[in-house]
Amino acid sequence: MAQLIELTDLTGLCGIALALASLSSLALSTLAPSALTAARRLWAAGAIFVLLLLPLGELPPAAYVRGMTGDLSITSLLLLGLLLVRGTHAWPTDNPRRIAALLLLLVAACVLYPLALGALPYDSYRWGYAEPLFLGLLLALALAAALLRLPLVALAIALGVLAWAVGWYESENLWDYLLDPLLSIYALIACLLAILRQLRASVSR
Amino acid sequence: MKRPLLFGLILLAFVAGFYKAWQRPSPAPLQPQAFSSPAKGAATLRTRFVSNSPGPHRHAPSLVELKDGRLRAFWFSGSREGASDVEIRSAVFDKGQWHAETTVIDRSRTQIALSRYVKKLGNPVAARGADGNLHLYYVTVSLGGWAGSSVTTMTSSDDGETWGSPRRLVTSPFINISTLVKGTPIRYADGSIGLPVYHEFIAKFGELLRIDGAGQVVDKQRLSHGIAALQPVVLVRDRERALVLMRRGGGGANRVVASSTEDAGRHWAAPVYSTLSNPDAALSAVVLPGGVLLAVVNDIEADRDALTLVASTDGGANWRTIYTLEDQLAARKNPLDGPAYAAAVKALALATDAGLADANAFAASSVAHMCHGDRCNFEFSYPYLILTAKGDLKLVYTWNRSFIKHVEFSGEWLAQRLENHGPAH
Structure with missing residues (x-):
């Protein structure tokens, strides 16, 4: 059937x-x-x-x-x-706001993955199960991003929280809506390339 | 994007988000197993095989008591562990015999229902929900080996005759890999299920998932860190206290790893090595109505050719052997070749069930799965012990990777055994 x-x-x-x-x-x-x-x-x-x-x-x-x-x-x-x-x-350029957004992603990935995979006794993935303090932190980040002209960061957080709240995916954990390993790898590579370009630019001056 | 629109979206998102957070269940006490007053019966011990058809590789059985007192067993079966033809199979024990095994789910139907590629299936574990439904949790792998596992679940409202569609549980942020099941599920006082799971990608540790009535994971807790440990078995002693026993995960001492909680699982003590030996093999345990802990373990430091029933009257600090289920340690000194092994296995099979129609087939199956070259091994592993509502013990375990052996002890048998093998006064 x-x-x-x-x-x-x-x-x-x-x-x-x-x-x-x-x-x-x-x-x-x-x-x-x-x-x-x-x-x-x-x-x-x-x-x-x-x-x-x-x-x-x-x-x-x-x-x-x-x-x-x-x-x-x-x-x-x-x-x-x-x-x-x-x-x-509209290929991203190396403006400081973009690098700030990528760094934010990297920091989030560093907070999430090593702890979730058992590096320490504490499991940060648990915050994603509707921990109100985590939501509060994300709200502060979203508002700060909106005010500091990082609209993509604010939009990503807002849409992620909204999708989680309505059960868009099968995951019940908010982290899965905000971040994934492939995105984290992209953020790492993009950050490293941006830093390399900055270094080359300053060397050539 | 216009700022007012962005702020509006943030507002909408976080109103929805905080509403969801407000609805999440608060921490609940644990629910010890309930028992009816058992009628005093005879002291009996019976052994059987769950299925008699030889051939497949069978492993990782689990057991659940049905509403009418019958038993239902689950296990995985296929050409070998990890093959794509491995299915989850089940059989019912009724009126003193095991009925024909049936296929519960296979890899193909799982991947179609989950709308994603599934490479292989593994350990199945069943739990009774507060709503009376049976929930089956089984391991599925899409990528890599067992370290790449996820947990998939199905629900039955007719005690396992028919099942709903498989659904995936998301329990890990790293491609949702490395969550497996083995230990018996527990209950919380609010009706949610506590599913002991374990992680074995890079680090090895136990966790406890909390699953609500809708089948959603609402929380999870780390059970261990620092000592590599797998396959936790949670023993609920009362509403606040529980002990967890875990298989050692490689490295360190060849001992069962133990931890405990005094606050219904909100915090767990740092894990320690217990006095029970463990050869990197699964164990199973229950709490008896009086608080005595009973466990089935390979109480040896290597291999799985001996299996023992042990008891602790001091909360797990000390354990005593009260019955030897299997013991083929003598074969280590004089390893058996194919024919000698077949003869030994045939004798063991007939000792388990003297009425076996074809004990030779049992021997042949064991030879096929347990002999490599000239060397043949015995394996009695992955025990799954439950206590029925009437206080009888039911046990299943893997028998030479070929069959599932079933042992049942009456409450009276156990009481006498504990009396005779109790701690010195």
Whole structure:
């Protein structure tokens, strides 16, 4: 008997498909920048998105990826969605605000992953189970980010908290909406590259 | 993005967020197991095999008492541990015999229901919810080995005859890997389930998940740090106190690791090595109505060729052997080759159940799974012990990776054993 897909599986799969569609269209834009107008890029991404959700054997391709990566954080989806919509023309530059946002991500990852994986007796992942102090901290961060002209940071926190509150994914833990390992790796690499560029720039002066 | 819109979104998000936080369950006391007053019966000990069909590799059994007093066992079965054909299987014990085993769930149906790739299945554990439903928790792996495991759950409202669709429990931020089940679930006073789990990616430690009536994970607690430990077994002594016994996780002493709580699990003491030996193997334990702790362990420092019933009357500080379930230690001095091993296994099988139709098949199956080259090993492992509402003990364990052995002791048998093997006065 055919079974209706769970809503949280649909959101999880769509998130993966969106991420892969965005990355694919970015790759295509980089390889053939003149051939791919903004409209064509979006159409291509749309086609890839649909293809990733069509069954291939027992599961759609996005489901195989989902088995490896889990559901992507709302922050990841926000960044990849913006990348898809704005294209490489809005490729991030090395302004201090961007680096501050990346550092915030890195600090969060350092607070979360080592403790969750058992480096210390204390488990920071527990805060994500509706710990009011954690929510308070995030509210302060979101407001500060909004005031300090870091709208993406504020938006990512707000959307993450909202998605968690409504049960968008199967996870009951707020951390899973704010952060994921792939995003943390991206933040680390992006930070290191930005620092390298700054160093090179100051050396060449 | 316009600032008023952004602030509006922040407001909306955090109103929703704090509302969710306000609804989360507060810490609850533990719920010790309830018992009816047992009728004084005969002192009996019976042994059987859960299934008689030879062939598959069978491992990691668990047991649950059904509403009408029958038993249901679960285990995983396939061509070998970790193969893609491994399924979760089950059988019911009724009127003195085990009925035909059935498949509960397999890898293919799991991955379709979860909408994600699943590579293999592992340990199944069942719990009775406050709503009377049966909840099955089983290990699923999508990436890597057992360290890459996650927990998947299914619910049955008819004591395991039929099951709802599998759902994934998200319990870890790192790709949700490395949560496994083995120990018997406990209950909190508010009806939520305490599922002992363990983590074995990089660090090895035990945790206790708190799962609410809707099947959602609402909290989790670290049970150990500093000593590598796996497969926690939580023994609820009263509403505030519990002991946890854990398999040693490699390195350190060959001993069971123990910790305790005095505040219903809000805090756990630093883990210590207990006096019980442990050869890096699973154990199981229960609390008897009078507070005596009973455990089934491989009380040896290496391998799993002996299995013992031990008891503690002082909260786990000291343990005494009260019955030897299996003992093939003599074979270590004179290792058995294939034919000798087959003969020994056949004798053990008939000693378990003299009415076995085909003890040769038992021997052949054990040879297939436990002989490598000229060397054959015995394995009696992964015990799962429960106390029924009437005070009888039911035990299942892996028997040479080929069959699941079932042992039942009446309350009267146990009382006599504890009396005869009790601590010196």
